[in-house]
Amino acid sequence: MNDPVLLITGGSSGLGAATAAAAARAGYRLVLTARGVDRLAAFAAGLGGPERVLTLPCDVGDWSQISGVVAKTEETFGRLDAVFANAGSSVGTSFLGRSGEDPELWREMVVTNVCGPAYTARAALPALMRSRGHLVLTGSASGRGVRPGSLYSATKWAVTGLAQAIRAECVGTGVRVTIVQPGLVDTEAIPADRKDDPKLDPADVARAVLYALEQPSTVDVNEIVIRPVGQDAYK
Numbered sequence: 061m062n063d064p065v066l067l068i069t070g071g072s073s074g075l076g077a078a079t080a081a082a083a084a085r086a087g088y089r090l091v092l093t094a095r096g097v098d099r100l101a102a103f104a105a106g107l108g109g110p111e112r113v114l115t116l117p118c119d120v121g122d123w124s125q126i127s128g129v130v131a132k133t134e135e136t137f138g139r140l141d142a143v144f145a146n147a148g149s150s151v152g153t154s155f156l157g158r159s160g161e162d163p164e165l166w167r168e169m170v171v172t173n174v175c176g177p178a179y180t181a182r183a184a185l186p187a188l189m190r191s192r193g194h195l196v197l198t199g200s201a202s203g204r205g206v207r208p209g210s211l212y213s214a215t216k217w218a219v220t221g222l223a224q225a226i227r228a229e230c231v232g233t234g235v236r237v238t239i240v241q242p243g244l245v246d247t248e249a250i251p252a253d254r255k256d257d258p259k260l261d262p263a264d265v266a267r268a269v270l271y272a273l274e275q276p277s278t279v280d281v282n283e284i285v286i287r288p289v290g291q292d293a294y295k
């Protein structure tokens with residue numbers, strides 16, 4: 061079977077799940093990861109049998125787990141064509157201490173959002189060089205503008221820089237690197253104080269990811285910024 065293989069981190073809900081569904085319809089075989097295996101397995105069951113979809117538990121902040129996922133992908137399917145480094149989390153923060161979570165809870169978000177895509181890239185790029193494949197990272201519109209008091213925004217600025225650093229190192233390898241930077245998307249992750257703001261549907265982001273993936277191998281879509289109509293310019 062020659063169908064391309066796409067690995068998605070954070071593939072059990074939100075943007076990752078919507079992209080998995082769109083990619084399955086487009087003919088990709090999938091490797092989906094998340095920490096919560098029950099929800100992941102339940103979601104994946106609707107996308108195809110084990111010959112089409114592999115689910116693996118993985119915390120992207122743990123190097124041994126994400127590198128093990130890439131090894132298992134090649135062992136199972138014999139190839140890896142594209143990776144959507146999408147897993148992420150958010151906690152509210154304030155540097156003045158006026159709101160937000162205990163600073164003890166900040167570390168996990170930084171590890172997931174910054175080390176996660178960095179480890180994913182490091183684990184997957186040798187395989188992607190062999191396939192002349194494609195790395196897509198989930199950044200955020202908040203990784204382009206200043207959000208008062210937001211460490212989440214700072215982690216997404218890090219993803220903006222990470223995508224550029226990886227693309228620069230990949231020159232000459234044939235690997236394409238895309239960062240997708242969504243505004244507010246209607247998922248479990250959005251903060252309560254933004255529930256009534258204009259929102260994208262996760263499927264809107266999935267179409268953007270598929271657009272990047274389905275370009276000719278000579279075309280590298282570097283960045284996609286996608287925001288809901290009416291979203292405040294500073295959010």
Ligand SMILES: NC(=O)c1ccc[n+]([C@@H]2O[C@H](COP(=O)([O-])OP(=O)(O)OC[C@H]3O[C@@H](n4cnc5c(N)ncnc54)[C@H](OP(=O)(O)O)[C@@H]3O)[C@@H](O)[C@H]2O)c1
Nearest residue numbers: 070072073074075094095096119120147148244245247249
């Ligand atoms: N929603 C928005 O408005 C928005 C806007 C811009 C960017 N984003 C970004 O989009 C990405 C997906 O977010 P979402 O809104 O779709 O959230 P979501 O619905 O909460 O989905 C997050 C996914 O990531 C997984 N995950 C979380 N922490 C993980 C970890 N440490 N290791 C492995 N998997 C982990 C979750 O599964 P488990 O919990 O089972 O591991 C889940 O599958 C994130 O990078 C987020 O920052 C979201």
